Each structure stands twice: as structure tokens, then as C-alpha cells.
Amino acid sequence: MTTVKTKLDRRSFIRxxxxxxxxxxxxxxxxxxxxxxxxxxxxTMPDEWYELNGFLKIGNNGAVTIMSPNPEIGQxxxxxxxxxxxxxxxxxxxxxxxxxAPLNTDIFTRQxxxxxxSIRQGWNGLRMAGATARRMLREAAAHxxxxxxxxxxxxAGVLYHTGSGKEAGYGEMASAAAELTVPxxxxxxxxxxxxxxxxxxxxxxxxxxxxxxxxxxxxxxAEGMVIAMIEHPPAFGMKLKxxxxxxxxxxxxxxxVFAIKTYNDDYEWQWSxxxxxxxxxxxxxxxxxxxxxxxLMLNVEWEPIADDNxxxxxxxxxxxxxxxxxxxxxxxxxxxxxRRDGNPEEAFKNAAKVxxxxxxxxxxxxxxxxxxxxxxxxxxxxxxLAGPTQTPEFMENxxxxxxGLPLEKVDVQMTRMGGGFGRRLYxxxxxxxxVISQKxxxxxxxxxxxxxxxxxxxxxxxxxxxxxxxxxxxxxxIGFHVRMGGIPDSPLHxxxxxxxxxxxxLAESFSVDTNISTGAFRAPGSNFNAVAExxxxxxxxxxxxxxxxxxxxxxxxxxxxxxxxxxxxxxxxRYAGVLEQVREKSGWDTxxxxxxxxxxxxxxxxxxxxxxxxxxxxDGEPVIEKVYASVDCGIVVNPDAAxxxxxxxxxxxxxxxxxxxxxxxxxxxxxNNFDMYRLIRHGEAPKEIEVHFVENNIDPTxxxxxxxxxxxxxxxxxxxxxNGERYYHQPFVKNxxx
Amino acid sequence: MxxxxxxxxxxxxEVDVDPSTPMLxxxxxxxxLVGTKFGCGIAQCGACxxxxxxxxxxxxxxxxxxxxxxxxxxxxxxxxxxxxxxxxAWIEEDVPQCGYCQSGQxxxxxxxxxxxxxxxxEEIEMAMHGNICRCGTYTRIKKAIxxxxxx
Ligand code: FES
Ligand code: FES
Numbered sequence: 001m002t003t004v005k006t007k008l009d010r011r012s013f014i015r016x017x018x019x020x021x022x023x024x025x026x027x028x029x030x031x032x033x034x035x036x037x038x039x040x041x042x043x044t045m046p047d048e049w050y051e052l053n054g055f056l057k058i059g060n061n062g063a064v065t066i067m068s069p070n071p072e073i074g075q076x077x078x079x080x081x082x083x084x085x086x087x088x089x090x091x092x093x094x095x096x097x098x099x100x101a102p103l104n105t106d107i108f109t110r111q112x113x114x115x116x117x118s119i120r121q122g123w124n125g126l127r128m129a130g131a132t133a134r135r136m137l138r139e140a141a142a143h144x145x146x147x148x149x150x151x152x153x154x155x156a157g158v159l160y161h162t163g164s165g166k167e168a169g170y171g172e173m174a175s176a177a178a179e180l181t182v183p184x185x186x187x188x189x190x191x192x193x194x195x196x197x198x199x200x201x202x203x204x205x206x207x208x209x210x211x212x213x214x215x216x217x218x219x220x221x222a223e224g225m226v227i228a229m230i231e232h233p234p235a236f237g238m239k240l241k242x243x244x245x246x247x248x249x250x251x252x253x254x255x256x257v258f259a260i261k262t263y264n265d266d267y268e269w270q271w272s273x274x275x276x277x278x279x280x281x282x283x284x285x286x287x288x289x290x291x292x293x294x295x296l297m298l299n300v301e302w303e304p305i306a307d308d309n310x311x312x313x314x315x316x317x318x319x320x321x322x323x324x325x326x327x328x329x330x331x332x333x334x335x336x337x338x339r340r341d342g343n344p345e346e347a348f349k350n351a352a353k354v355x356x357x358x359x360x361x362x363x364x365x366x367x368x369x370x371x372x373x374x375x376x377x378x379x380x381x382x383x384x385l386a387g388p389t390q391t392p393e394f395m396e397n398x399x400x401x402x403x404g405l406p407l408e409k410v411d412v413q414m415t416r417m418g419g420g421f422g423r424r425l426y427x428x429x430x431x432x433x434x435v436i437s438q439k440x441x442x443x444x445x446x447x448x449x450x451x452x453x454x455x456x457x458x459x460x461x462x463x464x465x466x467x468x469x470x471x472x473x474x475x476x477x478i479g480f481h482v483r484m485g486g487i488p489d490s491p492l493h494x495x496x497x498x499x500x501x502x503x504x505x506l507a508e509s510f511s512v513d514t515n516i517s518t519g520a521f522r523a524p525g526s527n528f529n530a531v532a533e534x535x536x537x538x539x540x541x542x543x544x545x546x547x548x549x550x551x552x553x554x555x556x557x558x559x560x561x562x563x564x565x566x567x568x569x570x571x572x573x574r575y576a577g578v579l580e581q582v583r584e585k586s587g588w589d590t591x592x593x594x595x596x597x598x599x600x601x602x603x604x605x606x607x608x609x610x611x612x613x614x615x616x617x618x619d620g621e622p623v624i625e626k627v628y629a630s631v632d633c634g635i636v637v638n639p640d641a642a643x644x645x646x647x648x649x650x651x652x653x654x655x656x657x658x659x660x661x662x663x664x665x666x667x668x669x670x671x672n673n674f675d676m677y678r679l680i681r682h683g684e685a686p687k688e689i690e691v692h693f694v695e696n697n698i699d700p701t702x703x704x705x706x707x708x709x710x711x712x713x714x715x716x717x718x719x720x721x722x723n724g725e726r727y728y729h730q731p732f733v734k735n736x737x738x
Numbered sequence: 739m740x741x742x743x744x745x746x747x748x749x750x751x752e753v754d755v756d757p758s759t760p761m762l763x764x765x766x767x768x769x770x771l772v773g774t775k776f777g778c779g780i781a782q783c784g785a786c787x788x789x790x791x792x793x794x795x796x797x798x799x800x801x802x803x804x805x806x807x808x809x810x811x812x813x814x815x816x817x818x819x820x821x822x823x824x825x826x827a828w829i830e831e832d833v834p835q836c837g838y839c840q841s842g843q844x845x846x847x848x849x850x851x852x853x854x855x856x857x858x859x860e861e862i863e864m865a866m867h868g869n870i871c872r873c874g875t876y877t878r879i880k881k882a883i884x885x886x887x888x889x
Contacts (some may be wrong), residue, residue, distance in 0.1 A: 209834045211814065218772075417836060449779060647877055679872065685876035686877065
């Protein structure tokens with residue numbers, strides 16, 4: 001039993017939100033019954049709710065509402081976070097309703113979707129919230145029955161006192177419990193006593209999704225709401241010069257056309273702000289189609305940006321061909337040392353064999369299926385916003401600063417997000433919606449077309465890496481050198497494997513400036529490192545005449561038993577664990593005959609994943625027959641959902657490695673919709689995916705990102721087995737559309 | 739502007755819109771049927787799929803004046819209680835991640851099963867080619883379609 005200090009006090013009561021309770025909402029309901037298999041009608045609404053702390057309230061009939069604090073982006077936290085609370089509360093899942101919490105930093109910490117951290121960082125707080133409420137219910141029962149609290153047990157929402165034979169449902173004690181002082185310390189369950197964590201529970205929004213209920217930002221509607229779209233410069237490095245809105249304004253249904261500035265002149269940008277297109281033309285009208293048509297009638301003049309801005313963003317219109325040249329030059333001329341062990345130069349000089357390879361990857365657009373959008377209703381003294389954002393807290397600051405309102409006068413509601421993959425960390429569209437609403441004095445829903453979305457991206461940076469390995473005459477890896485950079489930053493993680501496993505090691509990084517906006521994209525940096533490094537290690541193993549799994553395991557053994565250096569930021573035993581598991585589950589040693597298989601393993605966002613990919617040749621085309629995954633993310637909260645997340649990451653990783661890339665000509669993205677930008681489709685997904693988890697009692701770590709990078713390396717290695725070609729440049733399939 | 743009488747989910751609906759308005763926006767903006775999603779606007783992603791006389795159709799390029807009195811079915815009208823075999827299979831397989839593409843996937847699968855009640859894997863892949871799932875739930879979608887076909 002673990003005892004923890006509670007951090008909940010009376011301040012933690014749910015702030016009732018103007019949006020959730022008020023008349024503004026027409027169609028949205030934030031509540032979802034947790035149990036989707038039994039008829040949800042079993043769950044009747046109570047007459048009275050009692051708030052035990054900010055995370056949960058209990059109805060007089062025993063129904064429980066659990067708040068899901070973090071933004072739901074498809075990673076399924078809206079199911080798994082409440083599961084953690086429910087388990088410590090000791091309630092039957094079928095009595096649970098889940099509600100998306102409003103942004104409220106008094107109660108909830110880190111209401112952010114990013115870095116695969118929701119469960120990892122939410123774990124203790126969520127457990128504590130459930131345990132605190134359970135303790136208060138037990139205290140209320142003890143008081144009522146006049147027995148010591150330690151003698152009160154609970155099971156599935158019922159309080160028991162064995163000695164007297166008394167029992168009562170949580171609902172009966174809820175009102176008394178709500179009057180009690182929040183205990184200063186509570187006991188947490190033993191892991192072996194979990195009844196909900198570790199069992200598969202279905203997506204709480206599933207029934208709404210499959211029946212088309214309003215859930216997403218784009219579905220949001222309010223009384224008197226108008227539609228807005230923006231026109232942004234056609235190319236990076238350009239800005240608004242002038243515009244003539246006469247024709248656009250004359251179009252049917254159009255209310256107004258005007259220019260907006262996203263930031264005040266003296267505003268200090270924070271990391272989640274985007275500065276590429278800060279002046280836009282907004283078109284506001286009654287319906288989406290009318291606004292889309294009016295946008296086509298805009299006459300806008302754009303001009304090149306003349307001066308580097310204060311943040312050092314360069315001027316000029318950039319081209320993809322130059323990008324690769326610039327990275328090569330920077331790699332050769334301006335690399336900076338990030339880690340050095342031993343004497344790498346000497347090792348390479350004495351090597352019997354040196355292997356040297358270069359890898360590249362293009363810019364990529366996030367392309368969540370739901371294009372950027374946001375709702376804003378800005379009044380003189382209060383602003384309400386609702387929509388899809390990964391960073392409500394950061395963006396609330398930006399919006400408040402832009403509108404000149406105190407923070408408490410800005411309310412942000414999080415809708416379910418139609419994907420994000422990092423794109424919605426950067427909420428310029430929230431500011432744009434707010435500024436437009438302020439100008440037209442009406443509730444506004446800002447919508448990006450797919451073209452707007454893809455050409456005003458916060459792209460995955462372009463990357464370049466040089467890898468070198470030195471083998472001695474006995475094929476031991478005696479030196480390793482990586483020089484890795486990107487536009488605008490290097491993806492290098494200098495202290496990750498194989499650092500720590502090679503005596504002579506050198507890691508260097510470089511970067512090239514750009515005016516193209518870039519940002520975090522699912523497993524930032526790792527989404528390139530894993531492909532390059534894991535393909536390279538495959539070649540090194542081959543050159544050394546070693547089995548690629550055994551080769552990695554030997555290095556990891558070294559890192560575990562006698563590590564080189566002291567800053568290695570991975571756990572070699574857990575790393576080896578996933579490789580060993582995938583070796584066993586895929587029958588690597590027994591069942592590889594006649595198969596074209598590749599392996600890879602990677603560690604990022606605190607979790608470990610290894611893959612084996614099997615490729616078959618069908619009429620000369622490679623077909624991905626099967627992918628095996630072994631995952632170590634500690635305790636798995638919701639196993640089937642974790643499998644789903646891993647499967648999706650695998651499909652996503654294969655798709656981006658094979659098909660997706662964004663190119664630029666004169667600063668302009670050359671692809672702006674799915675006819676030009678290729679994403680993986682049904683028939684290209686693996687025919688089968690088999691996911692295994694390493695079982696342990698380690699606190700849960702992330703899963704939204706870790707299964708994404710390694711499969712790309714395993715794919716490249718399997719393709720090599722299938723057709724004898726190595727893949728150094730992404731996307732692997734060139735000119736895939738056109 | 740012109741008035742159109744549309745047969746949607748078994749009910750008559752009157753809308754007064756520009757004749758070039760795609761059904762996608764008629765449904766979403768004028769009739770509050772927002773289950774039909776906007777993804778690309780150019781028939782490349784399938785998020786906007788509806789049934790027109792039982793045939794899977796991209797509503798983003800289906801203009802309202804081309805519909806006449808054809809029967810339109812949207813995700814909201816696929817079944818009365820959300821218990822169409824595809825919807826049940828989708829819940830059973832717990833298909834969705836973000837969920838945004840899923841109404842389009844289900845409607846496209848409904849069109850497929852109307853035409854071919856027991857499709858092979860290849861036929862499923864071919865029929866579903868136009869429906870992108872950015873979250874990568876393809877393997878589960880296939881399982882769910884097969885489960886629904888067998889039910
Ligand atoms: S929105 Fe119609 S196919 Fe994409
Ligand atoms: S579930 Fe997210 S796009 Fe399909």
C-alpha cells in the first residue's frame with residue numbers, strides 16, 4: 001500500500017463553466033456513458049450530484065461522473081484517464097459517465113496533449129483523486145454507522161462493514177462525504193488489486209462517433225454563429241501588401257471582409273505561437289460554402305518580407321532542391337560536437353572496415369483529418385472559445401494577451417480532436433478566430449479548408465544524417481559517428497543508444513535556418529532518427545556478419561554491464577527486453593526461412609518498442625504481410641486501446657516512410673490536398689499486426705508516439721531483404737502521386 | 739438561391755440554398771447533420787461519404803441540384819438506434835481513434851455491403867481505397883466490415 005499526500009482542497013471544486021451549463025450550447029453534450037456494451041439506458045441521471053473533488057462527482061443513485069482533464073486527440077485518454085480514477089475509487093465501470101473537463105489549471109495539471117505524457121504525468125494525480133473520494137466515502141459511512149473507518153471496506157461502489165453487516169451504496173453516502181474535509185493523506189491500491197486498470201474498456205465516445213453525433217470542433221454550433229475563413233500568403237517569406245474586397249463582399253451571404261493581425265506589435269511570442277503569417281485576410285459570412293466562394297473572389301497582393309525578423313527568421317523564398325544542398329553544406333562546415341567518448345578519430349583510422357551512409361527526410365504536413373478550426377465568441381469583457389487544441393493553457397495566454405483581457409475572462413473548452421499529431425500544439429487559429437469574432441461582434445467558427453491547412457502548416461522539419469561505423473578485423477564495432485541536422489533544428493539525441501555501447505563515439509549536430517514554420521510532429525526527431533539509425537545498424541550488422549537482433553543485443557549487453565559514459569538516457573535491460581520478446585513472438589530464429597523480414601527497436605518518450613516486419617512479393621510489388629510489435633510502456637491501463645494505438649502508429653509510420661513528403665518551390669508548398677500529398681490507404685496497410693506488451697509493474701509511460709518511429713526502420717530493412725535495395729531517402733516511394 | 743426538397747434519412751427537408759452548394763454543406767450548415775465530415779472537399783478522403791439511393795457517394799462534390807428526389811442516407815439515418823450491423827461491429831472492434839473519419843468509413847462500408855454482402859479482403863481494400871484514416875485504423879476497419887458482413 002502506498003500512502004500519498006493529497007493535493008486537493010476546496011478550491012478543487014469543479015468550476016461550472018458558462019459553456020457547459022449555459023444556453024449557448026445547442027447540440028454539444030460533453031457527457032459520455034463509460035459503458036458502451038450494456039445499454040447506456042441502465043445509467044439513469046441522479047436527482048443530485050455531490051462533488052467530492054474536482055475530478056469527480058457522485059450522484060445520489062450511485063452514478064459517478066469522472067472528468068477527463070486532458071485534450072482527447074485520438075490517443076484515448078478520455079477513456080483511460082477516468083479508468084484510473086474509477087479504479088482507485090473502487091466503482092463499477094458501468095456506473096461511470098465521463099465528461100471532458102474544461103481548462104482549469106486550479107484543479108488540473110498539464111492539460112496538454114503532447115509528448116506522450118498524459119497518462120505518465122497524470123497517473124499519480126488521477127489515482128489520488130479516486131482514492132481521496134473513496135476515503136471520504138468510507139469516513140462518511142464510519143461516522144454514520146459509528147464504527148472505525150479502518151473497518152470499512154469497499155467493492156464496486158458499495159461500502160461494507162463486516163462486523164455489523166451494514167452496507168450502503170456510494171450514492172447514499174455521497175452527500176455526507178461531500179461535507180467532509182479532504183484528508184491530508186490517502187492510501188493507494190496495491191497494483192495487484194486493480195480491477196479496472198489493465199482491463200480493456202471501450203472508447204467512451206464510441207457510440208457517438210459511429211452515429212455521427214456532434215463531438216468535434218468543426219461540429220460546434222452556437223446561436224447567431226457566423227463562419228469565417230482566412231486567406232494567408234501563398235508562400236513562406238511573403239506578407240500581405242494590399243487587397244481589394246469589393247467583389248468578395250458582393251458575394252451572397254458575405255458579412256464582411258477585412259485584414260487581421262494575429263499578434264499585437266509588442267507581444268512576446270511563446271513557443272506555441274506561430275509567426276510565419278501574422279497578417280491575414282478574413283472572410284466572414286453566413287455559411288461555409290458562401291464563404292468558400294467569396295474567398296475565390298478576393299483580390300490580394302502579397303509582397304516579399306524585406307527584413308529578417310527579430311527572431312532571426314531569414315527572408316527569401318525557399319526551394320526544396322536548395323534545402324538538401326544547404327543541409328549537406330552545414331553538415332560539412334558547421335557541425336557542433338554534442339558527445340564524445342574515447343577516441344573516435346583513432347578508431348576510424350585503425351578500422352578494418354568503415355561503413356558510411358547518408359539519410360534524408362522531407363518536410364511533412366500533419367494533415368489531421370479534421371482541418372484546423374476554432375469557435376470564438378468575444379465580448380467586450382469576456383471571451384469564450386471552444387474547439388480542438390492540444391495546448392489550451394498556453395493558447396489561453398496568447399488569446400488573453402491579444403484581446404487585452406485578464407486570463408480569467410477567457411474561457412477555453414476542449415472538443416474532441418479529429419487528430420493532431422502535433423499540429424494542434426500551435427494554436428494560431430484560436431487567436432485568429434478570437435480576433436475575427438471581436439471585429440464582427442458575433443460568435444464565429446473559423447474553418448480552414450484542406451488547402452489552407454496543408455499550405456499553412458507547422459511542418460515536420462526536413463532532416464539529414466551522416467552515419468559512420470568502424471569495425472575491427474574481428475568485426476567488433478569499435479567506433480560510431482553520427483552527424484545529424486535539420487531545417488531548422490537537429491533531431492539528434494546524443495545520449496541515446498548506441499551511445500553507451502561503443503567505446504569510441506562521436507555525435508554532432510547542425511541546423512539550417514528557414515522561414516518555413518515547423519514544429520513537433522508525432523515523436524519529434526525520433527521519427528527520423530529511428531529510421532536512419534536502425535537502417536544503418538542493419539547494414540553494420542550485415543557487414544559484421546551478425547544477426548541483426550543479436551548484434552543489437554550484444555551492444556545493449558555492453559551498455560548494461562559496462563556502460564560507456566554516464567549520461568545514457570535509456571534503460572538497456574528494457575531495450576533488450578522488447579528485442580528479445582519480438583524475437584520470440586515473431587519466431588525470428590525458427591520461422592524466418594523464406595521470409596523477407598526486417599527488425600528495428602527504438603526508445604523514445606519513456607517507452608521501448610521493437611518491430612519485426614514481414615514482406616511478401618506479390619506480382620513484383622512488396623506487400624506487408626505482417627508486423628510484430630513488442631512494447632514496454634510499463635503498466636498498460638487499457639490493453640485493447642493500447643493495441644489499437646500501436647496498430648495505428650505502425651500504419652502511420654509505414655505510410656509516412658513510404659509515401660509522404662512536402663516540397664517547396666519559391667516558398668510555396670507544392671502539395672496542398674490529398675490529390676497531391678499521398679497518405680497511406682487501406683490496401684497499403686499491413687495485412688496483419690500482432691502486438692505484445694512486456695508485463696511489469698513500472699508506472700505507465702507514453703504510447704501515443706513510441707510505436708511510431710521504429711517500424712519505419714524495420715520496414716526499410718525488410719524491403720532490403722525483399723528486393724536487395726537499401727532505402728536512404730524518404731519517402732521510399734518516389735513521385736508517388738502525379 | 740433556390741428551394742430544394744430533399745429526401746434525407748426518410749424525411750422530407752426543405753432548404754433554400756445556392757444550387758451549386760455541395761450536399762456536404764447543406765447537411766452540415768443548413769440541416770445540422772454534422773456526422774458527415776469535411777476532410778478535403780475534392781473527393782479524395784471519403785470523410786463526407788453518404789448514401790444516394792444506397793450508393794456510397796462523396797457529398798463534397800455532390801451538388802444539391804443534382805440530387806432531385808433520390809434517397810439520401812447519412813450516418814445519422816443509417817439506423818434508428820445506432821445498431822446497424824456495421825455500427826455494432828465498429829463498437830465491438832473498438833475501431834475509432836480520433837474518430838473523425840469513421841462516419842465516412844462506415845457509410846462507405848454500408849455502400850459496399852449493399853452491393854456485395856460478403857466481400858473478400860481484396861474487395862474490401864479496393865472499395866475502401868478512397869477513405870483515408872489518418873490515425874491508421876485500417877486493420878480494425880477491415881475486421882469490423884467482415885464481422886458485419888457475417889452477422
Ligand atoms: S471531404 Fe469529400 S472526399 Fe474528402
Ligand atoms: S480515426 Fe482518426 S482519422 Fe480515422
